[in-house]
Amino acid sequence: MNPKLKWSIIAVAALAAALFAGRNLILGTPVQTVEAVRGPLLQTVVASGRIITPQRVSIGATITERVARIPVEEGQTVKRGEVLIDLDDTDERAALAQAQAAVDQAETKLRQLREVALPAAEQALAQAQANAVQARQNFERTAALREKGFVGQAQLDDAKRGLDVAESQLRAAELQVQTNRPSGSDFALARTALAQARANVEAAQAKLAQTVIVAPADGVLIARSVEPGNVVQPGKELMALAPAGETQIVMQIDEKNLGLLAIGQKAIASADAYPAQRFPAEVVYINPGVDPLRGAVEVKLRVPNPPAFLRQDMTVSVDVEVARRSDTVVVPSDAVHEASGAQPWVLKVNGFRAVRKTIKLGLRGDGRMEVLQGVEPGDELIPASNALIKPGQRVRAVPAAGK
Secondary structure (H helix, E strand, O other): OOHHHHHHHHHHHHHHHHHHHHHHHHHOEEEEEEEOEEEEEEEEEEEEEEEEOOOOEEEEOOOOEEEEEOOOOOOOEEOOOOEEEEEOOHHHHHHHHHHHHHHHHHHHHHHHHHHHHHHHHHHHHHHHHHHHHHHHHHHHHHHHHHHHOOOOHHHHHHHHHHHHHHHHHHHHHHHHHHHHOOOOHHHHHHHHHHHHHHHHHHHHHHHHHOOEEEOOOOEEEEEEOOOOOOEEOOOOEEEEEEEOOOEEEEEEEEHHHHHHOOOOOEEEEEEOOEEEEEEEEEEEEEOOOOEOOOOEEEEEEEEOOOOOOOOOOOEEEEEEEEEEEEEEEEEEHHHOEOOOOOOOEEEEEEOOEEEEEEOEEEEEOOOEEEEEEOOOOOOEEEOOOOOOOOOOOEEEEEEOOOO
């Protein structure tokens, strides 16, 4: 290369660099800025949660028995009273038949008292009354003859014994009639035996009913851990039912957001499996206590119109609307320095200088913040991510790309 040409190129490059440096020195360092604007702002609290129903019903057996049949499948929707599990009921049916036979026997005993024993006792009483009358008359005649000396003392004694026997038989017959009447002891014993037999039937029926496990409410079977042929034990969960009813979302909110939450606040949720399908929810419960291990508060939201794809324990993302402004000064969150501190500030382009300005923040939305004092609409702000620019430095505002 020609040496003169080479030095010419170097001189032009040096001159260009000097001109560029001079331009920056005179006009300021070019910096991309963002603009404060006036508009709406929505502040939300974002968290993840899971779908629940008001209760989860654990279904199990109350007796030890072998499973004979399971007519439902996991995930199936069932109605209240629908059969979920049939247990082997051979022994229970035999016990019921035996108890029913005891009832029949007790009823027969009562009928026998009314139709046979009581009439027979009444007939015996009538005969005993007649014998007693006859024995008394015989004693009185013998006593009169004895006074006249026509009979001896032995005959009078025989008459007296006959009267005593007849009166004793009369009293026994009266007792027999009394005990066989509905108010008598034999009748009471028979009624007690019948009541006990009927109670045994009810117990046997209850035991038989325990061999059929039914759905306690409408809902969806969300778990099953039993198969036909298994021997089940009382207290062991065989199935889990998610009852039909109000669908809710339960989530853990960081305790630092507790002051922002209130009952009745609206929210928008989406299932992680269906992120594009969002549905409304509403805050209905805020736990008064804080979990000290996680530093979180349990919050429940009602889903008034749950979409069909929601399932028990499904993971969802929730945006709870905690505040809204329809018209306020808004800046990008990246424009604010020390946003969590006591005195947040921004770097505002004032003429050709970067000026530090303390501001007062309001709502904090998704990527934007409300400025209550210190910034006006149209102000050009230097993003906090540009750490090269210092307060007081001479700058030249260049709008951010895409602005």
